[in-house]
Amino acid sequence: MKMQDLTGKVAVITGASSGIGEAAARLLVEEGAKVVLAARRKERLDALVEELGDSATAIGCDVGDPGEVTALFEAVRERFGGLDLLFNNAGMGVNGPFADSKPEDWKTQIDANLYGVLYCSQAAIPLLRGRPGAMISSVSSVGGRYGIAGWSVYNATKFAVVGFHDALRKELGPDGIRVSVIEPGAVWTEWGHNVSEEAMRERRATVDALTAEDVAQALVYSFAQHPRVLVEEILVRPVKQIAP
Template identity: 40%
Template structure:
């Protein structure tokens, strides 16, 4: 039996690829976007198997309304893909406050809002899969991504907590953590860069040069990532986190190696703070 999907951010990028892959596989989909007219071609191609709805994920009422559209059309929701999101590169002190807040609201609170809206349905069904589109940036930090990567770290933590809450009900949750994908994300991320203060040239300036060399040459194929999402929706024991792409695997491994090395270097200080520990706090390790 086919599953019913609800996908946020469906008009372009990975969300669009996931919607198209699900429909091509015979699934039923509520595809949502801020401008649902961008999805009219899917309705023309797939007819009653796809419905569209306007959804700004930062609006909890809109999230509940979208879930109701899916229920009215298909009677259930089996798979939620929290895909809507964006990022902008800038030093924190040069990033407008409303832009920082918008990135956190969309990338993290949007995931929470739509998940909260769909949970009563999945709880009643005693089944469901929730795929949170995060990033390898949810495992590491890069200069210039203070809002975006902070939100993705939060998505990873949210996924960890919710897996424990939902597992006894029969609901699975996975954070997808791709590296660079050919979705035009890099161009959008670099679209609002301010004139950098000179102090940020060594960090964010260097990142921008690297990004300029990387955009258009990404390793990740969003169509293949969409196929992974399809398979996860039928898996009985999906992982909490799934890195996607050779670059994601490399950068996550590098970050983990650095964390482990720092933990070992500072272990004496870590252990010195327990009650009953004898002696002074040890000397701080030097670089």
């Protein structure tokens, strides 16, 4: 089957102010898409829009706030009339033993990693209906399949994301809306909320971490498939980790 042309497609990218979201924005614009960049750090979004030009729009949004999410998708409806891709990328993690963790940190992770996905996905569905090749794609993690000491609450949110998408895929399939999950290993991003840059660098060098661009390529690959083709789950790992 022929890959779909992404020219003129409308995409909402959450967590677009850095890392995977920023890389995805650049790559989608290169493919001719129009991107709506959403994140809390509006000043960084504005700088990215300066770089990307008329194909990009910046909207400040905390995905854990349902009112802000409603405003985001209402703005998309008013400007574009519909939506072709929701990329749920916003997320964060707090490291440490669960026994010593704080409920406020649980909430922060659950709001960003799970509620953000739920709020944005529900708001996007009416805009995705009737659009050939429409897709909801979300970043989970290998930590959504395997528990990692020190990341218990983060793991819980990512396990939930995987389960949610498994059910949502079955609900939205009859509408022609595709639902895909990207599950990367370690990635060079600002994701570790309370982990020093030095510690992140050491860990990611040890495991041959992916780049944000690697994950963005996986997104575009899945989205560009023919509208009748669904790549359900993408496990993204460096070749060195799977070579004999």
